[in-house]
Amino acid sequence: MDNIFPVEIEKAYRLLNVGGTTLVSAKCDGVCDVMPATWACPLDVLPCKATVVVDSSHFTRKLIDxxxxxxxxxxTVGILRETMALGSVSKxxxxxxxxxxxxxxxYMDGFDIPLVKGCAGWMIFKRVPEPHNEQTYDLLIGECLGAWADARVFKNGHWKFESAPSGLRTLHYVAGGNFYAIGDAISV
Amino acid sequence: MDNIFPVEIEKAYRLLNVGGTTLVSAKCDGVCDVMPATWACPLDVLPCKATVVVDSSHFTRKLIDxxxxxxxxxxTVGILRETMALGSVSKxxxxxxxxxxxxxxxYMDGFDIPLVKGCAGWMIFKRVPEPHNEQTYDLLIGECLGAWADARVFKNGHWKFESAPSGLRTLHYVAGGNFYAIGDAISV
Structure with a gap:
């Protein structure tokens, strides 16, 4: 895969920091699914952990469990149509x-989890079993085992939206098929 | 306060959906604090719940506890400097x-929690006690009791970044004082 390079694990949380909508993928016994999830969030820097809310009714959730x-x-903006399609139908x-x-x-070497081309970054997680959170809130916790990014848009731990092709901007979901792309760099 | 109107509780999660950095505020016994927290995320639509990671070392956390x-x-972009200052020093x-x-x-009527002028939206939460999450992950869960937005930028449950003053765009944090503002509306 052109342009895809590993992200240092201690900087992988920055992939999620800007608050983009995610795609969640999972695979079990040769069956895979991918679904959008906007409610994903970093939980720790090192070991790198994240939370994601995946309703128990979703096919993807069963594969994760x-x-x-x-x-x-x-x-990214470049795969908006595919992202919407993955969220419009249930497996x-x-x-x-x-x-x-x-x-x-x-696929990345060593991991039997399908990843989606055209994303800006990818993180593979091992579920940290937390039955109360999973059953009460559909809240999953994962520990990141590997992270990768398209080096055109994320390199050396920093997003490069301003110099990357605009199709690589992350998607930020509101509701009803309406997103915003990430915008301009701002600093004090 | 000009322009500030209540947000229907069933649409309040949309304030957090786009993934902007947040300011967390709390008050106890007349003492208040405000700090930035990027790791905030919706958890449920109705009742509206959210998660936020607030390290136990923070003064704000003690007030919440x-x-x-x-x-x-x-x-927002308009209060970037204040946001950075609130994150640069600990109380x-x-x-x-x-x-x-x-x-x-x-302050909003009925709530003794300080809110920060110049934000795009505000949500007040009652902590849902979850000792394991709080102690193991510094992960707090709250149930939203009230939400408000600047109607120039969020109205009828929808963000209006494209027609609002650019200073009202949300801030999305990377690291080291670097943010991105939310960008253009995108839909299929």
Whole structure:
């Protein structure tokens, strides 16, 4: 995969810091699913941990519960249509959902979790079992085992939106199919 | 306060959905503090709940633990300097931290929690006690009791960044004093 490079694990939280919508993917027994999740958030820097809310009704959740693994990745303006498609249909209703979405999948060496091409960054997590949070709040905690980014837009621990192609900007969801792209760099 | 109107509670999660950095404020026994927290995230739509990570070393955390209440609010480009100042000094070290930051505080009727002028939206939460999460992860859960927004930028449950003054754009934190403002509206 062109442009994809590992992210130092102690800086991986910065992929999630800007608050973009994520795609959650998981796989178990050869069956995979991918769904958008806006409610994802860093939880710790090192070991790198994150939270994500995935309702128990979702097909992806069942795969996470069984496999104990999931990925969070940051879809971009360039794959808005695929991101919307992955959120419009449940694999509970259409087993071909992922194929029909147009999303192209790939794998990183050593991890049997499908990742989506065209994202700005990718993080693979091992579930940290927390039955109370999972059952009461559908809140999952994961510890990051590996992170990668498209070096055109995230390099040396910093986002490069201002110099990257505009199609690599992260998506920030409101509701009803309405997103904002991340905007201009601001500093004091 | 001009332009500040209540947000329907079932749409309040949308204030946090776009992933902006927050300011957390709390007050106990007449003492208040405000600090930035990037790791804040919706947890449920109705009742509206959210999570926020607030390290146990922070002065603000002690106020939350004692009072059982906190606010999350969305600072904007227009108060970047005040937001940075609130994150640069701990009230553990300087009791005048909030006053020196330049942040102007105000109150909503019925709630003794200081809110920061110039934010795009404000949410007041009652802590949902979860000792394991609080002690293990510094992860707090709150149930939203009231939400308000600057109607120039959030109205009828929708963000209006494209028509609002640019100073009202939300701030999205990377690290080291570097933020991005929210950008353009994107839809399929």
């Amino acid at each position: 069984k496999s104990g693994m999931f990925a969070l990745q940051l879809p 509970n209703d259409d087993p071909e959902k992922v194929e029909k979405s147009g999303a192209e999948l790939f | 004692k009072s059982g209440m906190f606010a999350l609010q969305l600072p 553990n070290d300087d009791p005048e931290k909030v006053e020196k930051s330049g942040a102007e505080l105000f």
